[in-house]
Amino acid sequence: MIDDARLDVLTDEELARRPFDELVVALQQTVQRLEGGNAGLEESIKLYRQGLRLHGACETRLREAELTITELGRRGVTGAEPEPADEG
Amino acid sequence: MTNQPSLWDRQPEEPQEEPGPAAETQPAARSAPRILRVTDLNRRVRSLLDSDSVLADVWVEGEVSQPSFPPSGHCFFTLKDANSQVRAALFREELARAGMRPAHGMNVIIHGRVRAYEPQGVYQLYVDSITAAGAGDLHARYEALRKQLAAAGLFEEGRKRPIAHWPRRIGVVTSPVGAVWRDINNVLRRRYPLVELILSPSVVQGTTAAPAIVRALQRLYAQRDLDTIILARGGGSLEDLWSFNDERVVRAVAEAPVPIIVGVGHESDVTLADFAADLRAPTPSAAAELATPDAVQLATVIGRLRERATAALLGRAVERRTFLDAERRALAGLAPDIGAARQRASDLLDRGTRALDERLARRRMVIESALATLHTLSPAATLERGYAVARTPGGRILRDATEIGAGDPLQVIVARGSVDTRVERTRADGTEELLT
Numbered sequence: 001m002i003d004d005a006r007l008d009v010l011t012d013e014e015l016a017r018r019p020f021d022e023l024v025v026a027l028q029q030t031v032q033r034l035e036g037g038n039a040g041l042e043e044s045i046k047l048y049r050q051g052l053r054l055h056g057a058c059e060t061r062l063r064e065a066e067l068t069i070t071e072l073g074r075r076g077v078t079g080a081e082p083e084p085a086d087e088g
Numbered sequence: 089m090t091n092q093p094s095l096w097d098r099q100p101e102e103p104q105e106e107p108g109p110a111a112e113t114q115p116a117a118r119s120a121p122r123i124l125r126v127t128d129l130n131r132r133v134r135s136l137l138d139s140d141s142v143l144a145d146v147w148v149e150g151e152v153s154q155p156s157f158p159p160s161g162h163c164f165f166t167l168k169d170a171n172s173q174v175r176a177a178l179f180r181e182e183l184a185r186a187g188m189r190p191a192h193g194m195n196v197i198i199h200g201r202v203r204a205y206e207p208q209g210v211y212q213l214y215v216d217s218i219t220a221a222g223a224g225d226l227h228a229r230y231e232a233l234r235k236q237l238a239a240a241g242l243f244e245e246g247r248k249r250p251i252a253h254w255p256r257r258i259g260v261v262t263s264p265v266g267a268v269w270r271d272i273n274n275v276l277r278r279r280y281p282l283v284e285l286i287l288s289p290s291v292v293q294g295t296t297a298a299p300a301i302v303r304a305l306q307r308l309y310a311q312r313d314l315d316t317i318i319l320a321r322g323g324g325s326l327e328d329l330w331s332f333n334d335e336r337v338v339r340a341v342a343e344a345p346v347p348i349i350v351g352v353g354h355e356s357d358v359t360l361a362d363f364a365a366d367l368r369a370p371t372p373s374a375a376a377e378l379a380t381p382d383a384v385q386l387a388t389v390i391g392r393l394r395e396r397a398t399a400a401l402l403g404r405a406v407e408r409r410t411f412l413d414a415e416r417r418a419l420a421g422l423a424p425d426i427g428a429a430r431q432r433a434s435d436l437l438d439r440g441t442r443a444l445d446e447r448l449a450r451r452r453m454v455i456e457s458a459l460a461t462l463h464t465l466s467p468a469a470t471l472e473r474g475y476a477v478a479r480t481p482g483g484r485i486l487r488d489a490t491e492i493g494a495g496d497p498l499q500v501i502v503a504r505g506s507v508d509t510r511v512e513r514t515r516a517d518g519t520e521e522l523l524t
Contacts, residue, residue: 031397073288
C-alpha cells in the first residue's frame with residue numbers, strides 16, 4: 001500500500017506506475033481522512049493536494065491501460081489443435 | 089391386362105362409392121381380382137406410410153450397422169437391435185448438422201420419419217437428427233456424481249470465496265482458438281484493460297478434454313499472484329460439455345487456490361464444474377464481466393472521490409471560518425472585563441485629575457499670596473502710604489532736582505488724583521532732612 005510518507009517522495013511518474021487498486025485505496029483513505037475532520041486546515045490542504053495527485057494518477061492509469069496477455073506453456077500445449085469455433 | 093385400369097387408377101373415378109375402409113376392397117371382392125403394377129403397389133404403400141402421423145415423427149433407438157459414406161456425401165446404414173433391423177438414410181445436410189459420424193456398433197437415438205423408397209420397395213428411416221445413445225445414461229451418471237460430490241462437500245456454499253474486486257492478474261483456462269477466448273479478451277479490453285491476463289490453453293472438447301483442462305488448471309495454480317481464475321467454454325451439446333462434468337475436472341476446480349469462476353455454455357447449461365466454482369457465470373463473457381469492475385464506472389467513482397475531497401476541504405475552510413467566528417464571539421464575551429479595565433483606568437484618571445487639581449489649587453494659593461506680596465510693593469500701595477510721584481512734562485519720573493529748573497511744569501501724582509504745579513526753586517541736597 002501507499003503510505004503518506006512514500007506519497008511525498010514518489011514522483012508523479014512513479015505514482016502512475018503503482019497498481020491501480022493501490023492508487024484508488026490511497027485516494028479513498030485520503031478523502032476519508034479529509035472528511036474525518038481531525039486534520040487542521042493546513043493538514044487538510046496537504047491532504048487535498050495529495051488527493052489531487054492520486055486522482056490524476058488514477059485517471060492516467062485508466063486512460064493509458066492496455067490489456068496484457070501472457071500465454072502459459074506455449075510449447076507444451078498438446079491440445080493446440082483447433083476445436084470447432086464455439087458459438088457461445 | 090396391362091391396359092386394364094388398375095384399382096388404384098380407377099379409384100378417383102369412383103367418387104360415388106362409399107368412402108371408408110371397406111370401400112376399396114368391396115369391388116375386388118365382388119369381381120375378379122385386380123392386378124396391381126409394382127409401381128402402383130409401392131406408391132400405395134408409400135402413400136399409406138406418409139399418411140401415418142406417428143411414422144412421420146418418430147424417435148428410434150438402435151445400433152448402427154455397416155454405415156456407408158458414398159461420394160454423394162450422404163450416409164446410409166442399418167439400424168438394428170437384437171431382433172430387428174431397419175434401413176436408415178442420413179443425408180448430407182443432416183449429417184453435417186449432427187456433429188457426429190455414425191460408426192458401426194454405435195448406439196444412437198434417431199429422430200426422423202419413415203417413408204417407402206419406391207424404386208427398391210423398401211421402407212426406411214429418413215434421419216433428421218442423430219445423437220449417441222446413452223444421453224440418458226449420461227444424465228444418470230451426472231446425477232450420481234453430483235450427489236457423490238455434494239456429499240463430499242465440494243459444492244457447499246461455505247466454500248465459496250468472494251471474487252477480487254480489483255484483480256491485477258486473471259488466469260484463464262479455455263481454448264485459445266474460437267470465439268470464447270476472443271469474447272473474454274473483448275470484454276476485458278473494454279471493461280478493465282488494467283488487468284493482466286494469463287492464458288493457460290486447453291482443449292475443451294472431446295475425450296482428451298478433461299485431463300487437458302485439469303493440467304491447464306494446475307499450470308495456473310502454480311502461478312503466483314493470481315487474483316481470479318476463469319474456466320470457460322462455449323455452448324454445445326451435452327456430450328460436448330461433458331468434460332465439465334468429469335470428476336477430475338470438478339475436483340480440480342474445487343481445489344483452486346484462488347477464487348475461480350466457471351462459465352460454460354449457455355445460461356441453461358449447468359455443469360458440475362459450475363457447482364464447484366466459487367462463482368458460476370451463465371456464459372464465458374459473463375465470467376469476464378463478473379471477474380472485473382467496469383472501468384467506465386471506475387472513472388465515475390474516482391471523479392466522485394475527487395469531488396468528496398473538494399467538498400471536505402471546503403467544509404474544513406467553512407468550519408475554520410465558523411471556528412474563527414466562534415473565537416470572535418468568545419472574545420466579544422470578554423468585553424465586560426475590558427469595560428472594567430476601562431473603568432479602572434477611568435478611576436485612575438479621575439484620581440490623577442483630582443490629585444493634579446489639588447496640587448494646582450495649592451500652587452494657586454502660593455501664587456495668590458505672592459501676588460498679594462507684589463501688590464504691597466506696587467506704586468499705588470506706596471502712594472496710599474502718603475508718598476507722591478513727580479513726573480516731568482516728558483513723562484519721566486523725577487528722581488534728581490538738578491534735572492528740572494524754576495518755572496518748569498511738574499505733575500505730582502498722589503494716591504487719589506494728581507496736581508499740576510510749577511517749580512518755584514530747586515535744591516540739590518537736604519532730601520534726608522526733609523523726609524524726617
